[in-house]
Amino acid sequence: MNAMLDEMEKNVPLTLKKAKQTEYSISGTPSEWPTLSKRLTSNFGYRTDPFTGRASFHAGIDIGAKEGDPVYAAAAGEIITVAQDNSHGKYIVIQHPEGLQSWYLHLSKISVSEGDFIKKGQTIGKVGNTGRSTGSHLHFEIVKNGKTIDPLPYLQ
Ligand SMILES: [Zn+2]
Incomplete structure (x- = not known):
C-alpha cells in the first residue's frame, strides 16, 4: 500500500504538468472572436486590392470596427512581437502552442509588451487605422508553422 x-x-x-499542458493547448487554440464587431469586410484569399485595384492575396480577414474598440486575444499565448511599420501599422503577434500564431494589424493602441503571457479573451490593444489601411478595422491573421491559413474555421 505504502509503495x-x-x-x-x-x-x-x-x-499536474500534463494537465497544465492540456489546459494550455486548449486555451491556446485560437477561438475567441477578436473584436466586439462581427462585421466581416474582407475574407481570406484572393480579392481586388483596395489600393492597386489588382487581384492580390489577402492573408487574413478584415473586421470593420470602431476606432478605439477593444481587441481581444483569440487564445492564450506569449506576445512575441509588438511593432509598427508602414504596411502593418501598429501590430501584435501572439505565439500559441502547436505552431500557431495570431496577428492583429492596424491598431491605434497596444496595451501589452513583448514577453507578456496573456489569457484567451484578454484585451491587448485597440482597433485603429494605422499602416496600409483604408478605414478603421482589424486585420486578423492565423499563421500555422509559418503559413497563413483561413482564420474563420478557428473562430466561434
Ligand atoms: Zn486585411
Whole structure:
C-alpha cells in the first residue's frame, strides 16, 4: 500500500504538468472572436486590392470596427512581437502552442509588451487605422508553422 502511495505521489507533479499542458493547448487554440464587431469586410484569399485595384492575396480577414474598440486575444499565448511599420501599422503577434500564431494589424493602441503571457479573451490593444489601411478595422491573421491559413474555421 505504502509503495503504491509513494508511486502515486511521485507521479503527481507529472500529472499536474500534463494537465497544465492540456489546459494550455486548449486555451491556446485560437477561438475567441477578436473584436466586439462581427462585421466581416474582407475574407481570406484572393480579392481586388483596395489600393492597386489588382487581384492580390489577402492573408487574413478584415473586421470593420470602431476606432478605439477593444481587441481581444483569440487564445492564450506569449506576445512575441509588438511593432509598427508602414504596411502593418501598429501590430501584435501572439505565439500559441502547436505552431500557431495570431496577428492583429492596424491598431491605434497596444496595451501589452513583448514577453507578456496573456489569457484567451484578454484585451491587448485597440482597433485603429494605422499602416496600409483604408478605414478603421482589424486585420486578423492565423499563421500555422509559418503559413497563413483561413482564420474563420478557428473562430466561434
Ligand atoms: Zn486585411
